[in-house]
Amino acid sequence: MTESEQLAEILTAHTGRKGPLLPILRDVQAAFGCVSSENETAIAKALNLSRAEVHGVVSFYHDFSAVPDPRPCIELCRAEACQARGVEGIAAAAEAAAGDRVRIKTVYCLGLCSVGPAARVGGALHARLDEAALVRLVQSA
Amino acid sequence: MNVVRISDDALALACGADVVAAEFAGAGWSVERVSSWGMHWLEPLVEINGIGWGPVLPGRVAEIAEGKADDLCIGPVASHPFILSQQRLTFGRAGKTRPLNLKDYAATGGWQGLTRARAMDPLAVVAEVAASGLRGRGGAGFPAGIKWQTVASAPGSPKYIVCNADEGDSGTFADRMLMEGDPFQLLEGMAIAAHAVGAERGYIYVRSEYPHAIAKLNAAIELAAEHLAPFAVEVRVGAGAYVCGEETALLNSIEGKRGEVRAKPPLPAIEGLFGCPTVVNNVLTLAAIPHVLVEGGAAHYDSHGIGRSKGTMPIQLAGNIKHGGLYEAAFGITLQELIYDIGGGTASGRPVKAVQVGGPLGAYNHPSQFHLPFDYEAYAGADALIGHGGIVVFDDTAEMGKMARFAMAFCAAESCGKCTPCRIGSTRGIELIDRIRSGGKAEADAVEALPQMRNARKAGRSRADDLQLLEDLCETMQYGSLCALGGFTPYPVRSALKHWPEDFE
Numbered sequence: 001m002t003e004s005e006q007l008a009e010i011l012t013a014h015t016g017r018k019g020p021l022l023p024i025l026r027d028v029q030a031a032f033g034c035v036s037s038e039n040e041t042a043i044a045k046a047l048n049l050s051r052a053e054v055h056g057v058v059s060f061y062h063d064f065s066a067v068p069d070p071r072p073c074i075e076l077c078r079a080e081a082c083q084a085r086g087v088e089g090i091a092a093a094a095e096a097a098a099g100d101r102v103r104i105k106t107v108y109c110l111g112l113c114s115v116g117p118a119a120r121v122g123g124a125l126h127a128r129l130d131e132a133a134l135v136r137l138v139q140s141a
Numbered sequence: 142m143n144v145v146r147i148s149d150d151a152l153a154l155a156c157g158a159d160v161v162a163a164e165f166a167g168a169g170w171s172v173e174r175v176s177s178w179g180m181h182w183l184e185p186l187v188e189i190n191g192i193g194w195g196p197v198l199p200g201r202v203a204e205i206a207e208g209k210a211d212d213l214c215i216g217p218v219a220s221h222p223f224i225l226s227q228q229r230l231t232f233g234r235a236g237k238t239r240p241l242n243l244k245d246y247a248a249t250g251g252w253q254g255l256t257r258a259r260a261m262d263p264l265a266v267v268a269e270v271a272a273s274g275l276r277g278r279g280g281a282g283f284p285a286g287i288k289w290q291t292v293a294s295a296p297g298s299p300k301y302i303v304c305n306a307d308e309g310d311s312g313t314f315a316d317r318m319l320m321e322g323d324p325f326q327l328l329e330g331m332a333i334a335a336h337a338v339g340a341e342r343g344y345i346y347v348r349s350e351y352p353h354a355i356a357k358l359n360a361a362i363e364l365a366a367e368h369l370a371p372f373a374v375e376v377r378v379g380a381g382a383y384v385c386g387e388e389t390a391l392l393n394s395i396e397g398k399r400g401e402v403r404a405k406p407p408l409p410a411i412e413g414l415f416g417c418p419t420v421v422n423n424v425l426t427l428a429a430i431p432h433v434l435v436e437g438g439a440a441h442y443d444s445h446g447i448g449r450s451k452g453t454m455p456i457q458l459a460g461n462i463k464h465g466g467l468y469e470a471a472f473g474i475t476l477q478e479l480i481y482d483i484g485g486g487t488a489s490g491r492p493v494k495a496v497q498v499g500g501p502l503g504a505y506n507h508p509s510q511f512h513l514p515f516d517y518e519a520y521a522g523a524d525a526l527i528g529h530g531g532i533v534v535f536d537d538t539a540e541m542g543k544m545a546r547f548a549m550a551f552c553a554a555e556s557c558g559k560c561t562p563c564r565i566g567s568t569r570g571i572e573l574i575d576r577i578r579s580g581g582k583a584e585a586d587a588v589e590a591l592p593q594m595r596n597a598r599k600a601g602r603s604r605a606d607d608l609q610l611l612e613d614l615c616e617t618m619q620y621g622s623l624c625a626l627g628g629f630t631p632y633p634v635r636s637a638l639k640h641w642p643e644d645f646e
Contacts, residue, residue: 018415019395019396019397019415020397021397021398022377022378022379022380022394022395022397023377023378025380026349026378026380047397056399057397057398057399060382060399060400060401060557061379061380061381061382061400062380062381062382063349063379063380063381064380079311079312079501079551080311080312080460080497080501080533080544080547081311081312081459081460081531081533082311083544083547084459084460084461084533084534084535084536084539085460085461085488107350107381108309108311108383108501108551108554108555109309109310109311109313109350110350111151111152111308111313111314111317111350111351112151112152112155112314113311113312113313113314113457113459113460113465113531113533114152114181114182114314114457114458114459114460114462114465114466115152115155115156115181115182115184115465116460118155120350123352125151125152125154125155126155127152127155127156128156
C-alpha cells in the first residue's frame with residue numbers, strides 16, 4: 001500500500017467522528033513516524049481546514065513531529081518525583097551510553113512516581129532503575 | 142486448583158509482575174490478575190488465600206508456592222497496617238476485584254448507584270451530589286453539585302460529560318490506578334452525571350502516557366455498553382501536552398484544536414465542548430459519584446472530612462518515600478502522619494528536607510508546616526495547595542534553588558503560549574533564578590547598555606534587586622495568567638525561596 005492509500009484509509013476510519021483531527025494525527029504519526037507537510041496538506045483538504053490550522057495543531061503537541069526519527073527511543077521521566085529518587089544522577093550515564101544510536105526523550109511523568117526512576121521503551125515500562133539497569137536498557141534498545 | 146492473585150496495574154508490570162505471573166502459571170497455578178492494593182513498595186505483590194508476599198522476584202516463586210519465603214511474607218494483606226488505617230471509598234475495590242470482570246463489579250455493589258439514580262428525578266440527583274459536599278478532585282476543589290446544577294439548568298443541547306483523565310502532575314497516579322483497576326466505577330459515575338444533567342454522550346480524555354489505562358477503558362466501555370445505554374462514552378487520547386489537563390485546553394484538544402486555554406467566562410458549564418453545556422470533572426470526582434448515590438450515600442460521604450473539605454481524598458505518596466503508594470483517607474490528616482507514620486520516612490534513609498504537595502505547581506512544604514491538616518482551605522491559607530493530592534518527598538540532598546528553576550523551566554516547556562505572563566515570564570524566571578544562583582551580575586547586559594534603553598540600569602543589579610525582581614515576576618504570573626499553569630508556577634518558586642534562601646546562594 002502506498003503512503004497516500006494508507007492515509008486515505010486513516011481518514012476514512014474517522015469519518016463521521018466529531019473533532020477528528022487529533023485521532024487522525026495520532027494514527028498518522030503512528031503509521032509514518034511523523035506528520036509530513038504533504039500529509040498535513042492532505043488532512044487539511046479532507047477536513048476542510050486550512051493547512052495552517054493543521055500545522056498549528058501538529059506543532060503544538062509534543063507527540064507529533066515533522067520528520068521521522070528512526071532511532072530506538074527511550075522515554076525517561078525527569079519530573080519531580082523521579083528527581084527526588086535520583087534520576088538526575090543517572091541520566092548522564094544513559095546519555096553517554098546512548099550516543100547517537102539511541103534517542104533519550106525526556107518525558108514528564110509516567111505515573112510511576114513511587115517506584116522511580118522510571119522509563120518506557122515502546123509499550124514496556126521499567127521502574128526502580130539504577131544507573132546499571134538504565135544503561136543496560138539503553139544498550140538493549 | 143490453587144489460585145494466586147497478582148496485579149496487572151501498570152506499576153506492577155513495570156516492577157516485573159508479568160514474569161512472576163508467568164512463573165506461577167508455568168507451575169500449574171491459576172493466576173487471577175486483579176487491581177493493585179496500592180502498596181507500591183511491595184509490588185509485585187503476590188496474594189494466596191489472603192496472605193501476601195512482596196516484592197517478589199521471579200526466582201522466589203517456588204518458595205512462595207510452598208508457603209515459605211518468610212522474609213517477603215507480609216501476612217494477611219487486607220489487615221496490613223497501611224490498608225487498615227485507610228478509609229477507602231473510591232478505592233474500595235482496589236486489590237480485591239478483577240478490573241474488567243462485570244461479575245466482580247456487580248458483586249461488590251456495582252451499578253447500585255446508577256440504578257437508584259435513574260429511578261430518581263434528575264434534579265434530585267444533583268441535590269444529593271450537592272448534599273454530599275463532594276468537591277472537584279482535579280485541583281480547584283469546586284463543588285461538584287453546583288457545577289452539575291449549572292449544566293442542568295443551562296439552555297441548549299446536546300450536553301456533554303467530559304472526564305478529565307489528563308493526569309500530568311508528577312507525583313500523582315490515582316487517576317491511572319482507578320482507570321486501570323476499577324474502570325466500571327468511573328463509567329457508572331459518568332452515566333449518573335449524564336442522567337443528572339441530561340447528557341447523552343461523554344468523553345474521557347486520557348493522556349497518551351497511559352496506554353494501559355486507555356486499553357482498559359476501551360474494553361470496559363464495550364463490556365458495560367448495555368448498563369450505560371442510552372449514554373455512550375468515547376475515549377480520546379491526548380498528545381503529550383501537560384496544559385491539556387486544564388479544562389478549557391482539554392475541550393479545545395477534543396475539538397481538534399491546539400490545546401490553548403480559553404478565557405473564562407463563558408464557563409464550560411454554559412459553553413463547553415463544541416459550544417454546548419458541558420460537565421468537566423476529574424476521574425476521582427466522577428468515580429466518587431456511585432458511592433454518593435447509593436441509599437444514604439450522600440450523608441455517609443458528608444460525614445467524612447473536616448470543615449468544607451468533605452469525604453475522602455485518594456492521597457498519593459511518591460518520590461523519596463519508603464512506603465509509597467495510594468492512601469485514601471478522610472480530609473484532616475497531617476503531612477506528619479502521612480510521611481512518617483504511614484510512609485515510613487524517606488526511602489534513602491536521610492532526613493526529609495521538603496515535600497511538594499499538589500504536583501509541579503504546588504508549594505514546597507517545609508518540615509515546620511507538617512502539622513497542616515489536609516484541607517483545601519488550610520492549605521490555601523498557608524500559600525500552598527492540595528491539587529490532585531500528590532505528595533512528593535525530597536531528602537536533604539535536594540537543592541531547592543534547582544527545584545525552583547525546574548518549576549520555571551517546566552512552565553516554559555509546557556506553556557500553551559496564549560497569555561504573556563506564562564509564556565514569557567517563565568523564561569525570564571529561569572534566567573533570573575540562574576543569575577541569582579550564580580551570584581548576580583555587576584554589569585549591565587548588552588541590551589540594557591544600549592543608548593535607547595534609557596530607563597535600564599547601567600550599573601547592574603544587586604542580589605536584593607534581583608530577588609525583588611523575581612518577587613515582582615511571580616506576582617505578575619500569579620495574578621496575570623489565564624490559567625493555573627502560569628498562575629501557580631510561582632508557588633514552588635516562592636516557597637523554595639522563602640524556606641530555603643540558603644539554596645539560592
